Amino acid sequence: MKRLLYVVVAGILLLCFTPGIYAGALEDIEKKGEFIVGVRDGAIPFGFFDANNQHVGFSVDMAKELHKGLEAKLGKPIKLTLKTINPKTRIPLVANRTLNMVAGSSTHTIAREETVDFSITVFLTGTQLLAKKEKGFKSYKDMSGKRVGAAQGSTNEKAIRDLNTKGKIDPPAEIVVYQEHTQGMLALQKDIIDAYCTDGILLAGLKAKAPNPDEYELVGELITYDPYAYIVPEDDSNFRDFVNIELINIIKDGRYYKLYEKWFGPGGVVPYPMTQEAETLMKLQAWP
C-alpha cells in the first residue's frame, strides 16, 4: 500500500512538472487541427451574443476570414473554436498560450507589448464616457465628484485614474470598478453610476443595444488614443506575420470595407462612419 502511494504521488508530480514543448502557434494549430480564438461577449459590435446566443461581431467575422486564410495556408481543414473572454483574461490567456489569438476590441499599448504581441491596427477609437442625456454632461471635467464606472484592468480605467491623479478632474471622480461592460451598463441604467467609461465605439455599441438608446449619449472628447489590434502570442514571428499578411489581404481585396459596412455602416448594428484618419491608416498599413 505504501509503495503504491509513493508511485502515485511520484506519477502526479511527474505529470505536473514535465515541460511541454511549445514550438509556435502555426505548428500548434496544425498539430491540433484547431484554431482557438478568444472573442468578447459584451463588446458591441466587435464581439457579442445575438438573439440565438451565438458569437457574432466585426472581430468575429474577421477571425472567420483569418480562419479561411489559415486553412488555405496549412492546406487542411482546421476547426475554428471561439472562446469567450473578458478584458481581464484576454492577455493572460494569450500569454500562456491557451488561445492562439484574441479577436476583440483590445487596445495596442506599449505596456502590453511586454507580455504579448499585436497585429496591425484594425480600428481607431479612444476613451469616452456614456451617460444619460438628462444629466447634461459635456466633458470629462463634469465628472468631478461624480461616480464613473470602468472595467477592471482596462486602459479606460487607467485613463480615468490618471485624470484623477493628474488633477485634471478636480475634485476627483469616484471610480467604481466592475468586471465587465455588461455590469457597468446595468449600473448606468440603474443610476448606480453617473457615467460609464470605455472606448467610444464600444459605448456606441452599448447604447445601440440598450432597451432605450435615446436615453443615452456619448459625452465629450476622446480622452485617449486607442488603436485596436488583435492579440497574438509573444515572440511568435511566424504566426504574427501570417496574421498581419492575412489582414492586409483582407484590406486590399475589399473584404475589410465590406465588413465595416456590415457592422458600422448606416444599416449596421452601430453606425459609425469611417473617419478620414482611419481610412488613411488602413491604406498605409497595407504593405505591398
Add this chain to the structure above:
Amino acid sequence: MLSYNFNWSIIWTEPYGQWMLQGIWVTVRLGFICWFIALALGIIIGTFRVTPFRPLRIFGAVYTEVFRDIPLLVQLFFWYFAAPSILPKSIEMWLYRGLPDSEFWIVVVGLSIYTSSRIAEHIRAGMQSISQDQYYAALSTGFTHFQTYRFIIIPYAVRIVMPPLTAECLTVFKNTALAMTVGVLETTFMSQQIEAYTFQGIEATTAASLVYMGITLAVVFLMGLVEKRLAVPGLITRSGGR
C-alpha cells in the same frame, strides 16, 4: 516551462504595496462588521426556530432555508443590482449615491444575512441539544420565557457551538472575497488589480493567499481566546458521548 518572468518585488513596490494594504483593511473591516451583525441576527433567528410560537418558527425556518440554499454570489448580485429597485426611487438614489461606499454597505447587508442564516442553523442545533430540564428549571424559578432564553439558554447554546462558530467566522472572512465582483476594493480585488497593471498574476495572487492565511490564523487564535474566557468550568463535557 512557459515564458513567465517572476518578479516578487511588485508586492511591496509603490503603489502596489499600498493598494494591497488598503485592500487588506477593507477585508478586515468587512469581515468584522458582517460577523457581528450576522452573529446577532443568527442568534435571534436560531432562537425563533425553537420557540413554542409557530409563526416565529416558520419565519425562522423559511429565512434559514432560503438564504442557505442560494449561492452567495447570486445573493450579492441580487442585493446590488436587483433589490434596490424595489425601494422608493428617492431612497434607492440615496443608497447608490448619497451613501459613501455604497458597494461596501450593500455587501454588508448581503453577506450578513447569508452568514446569519448559517449561524442560525448552528444555534438551533446547539439549543436542541440542551435538555428540556434546563428550560423547565428556569421557568420554575420564576423566569419568563424571554428571560429564560436571554440568561440561560442562549449563553449555554453559544458556548456549545463555539467550534462551528469559529468555522463560520473564518468563512465570513473568506466570503468577503466575493465582494470584488460588485466593485468592493478588498484584498482579492487588489490582487487582480495589481495583476492588471503588472501582469504578474502569480505573485499578486500568492500575496493575497498569504493575507487570507494570516487572517485565518488570527481568527482561530482570537476565537480560542474568546472560548477560554467564556468557558464555564465543568459545563460542557468533551468526552465521547453526550
Add this chain to the structure above:
Amino acid sequence: MGGLDWVVIQKNLPFLMQGLLTTFQLALVAISGGLLLGILVGMARLSSIRVIYYPATAFVNIMRSLPLILVIFWFYFLVPVIAGRPMGDFFSACVAFVVFEAAYFAEIVRAGIQSISSGQVQAAYSTGFNYGETMRYIIIPQALRNMVPSLLTQAVVVFQDTSLAYVIGLKEFLRSASIVDAREMRSLELYAFVGIVYFLVCFAMSKLSKRLEAKRGHAQ
C-alpha cells in the same frame, strides 16, 4: 419599477438551461473528483508516516483558509505555467474545484474513518487482512455510510460554489443569466429566477440528506 416581465425567461430558457447543465457537469466533476482525492488526503491525514502526514495536513489547512475565488484565479495563472502548455477554462475550473473541495471532503472522510471503532481494524488484521484490504473492504464502506449526511451537505455547498466559475467566464448558470441580462436588461426577473432554481435544487438535496439521516438512525 414597472411590471415584471417573465417572458424574457421563457424566451431564453434553452440558453439558460444550457448554463444549468454546465453547472451540473462542473458540480459532478468537482464532487466526484474532490471526493476521490479527499479520500486519499483524508487517509493521509491519519497516516503515521511523517512524509505523508505533514504535506496532507499542510494542504488541507492551506486550502481551507483560502477563498475559493482566489484559488480559481490561482489555478488560472499557475496551471499553464507549471504544465508548460495551455489549458481550457473548463479544465482550469475543474482542477481548481477538485483540489479545493478535496480539502473539505478530506476532513469529512477523516472524521468518518475515525468514527469506526478500532475494534474493527484489529479484527480485520487478526483475520489476516493487510492495511490496503482493511481500508478497502472494511473501514471505508462503513465510514462512507456514516459520512453520507455530511457528504451530501458538502455536495450542496459544491453545487453552490460552481457559481464562482463566473469570474473566469465559464458559461455556467449564473453567467448565462448575466449574458441574457446584458441583452434584455431585466435584472430583477433574471436573478430572481437564478435564485429560485438554485433554491429548488439545493432545498431538495438538503431535504433528501435529512431523510437519509433519519432513515439511517432508524435502521441502526
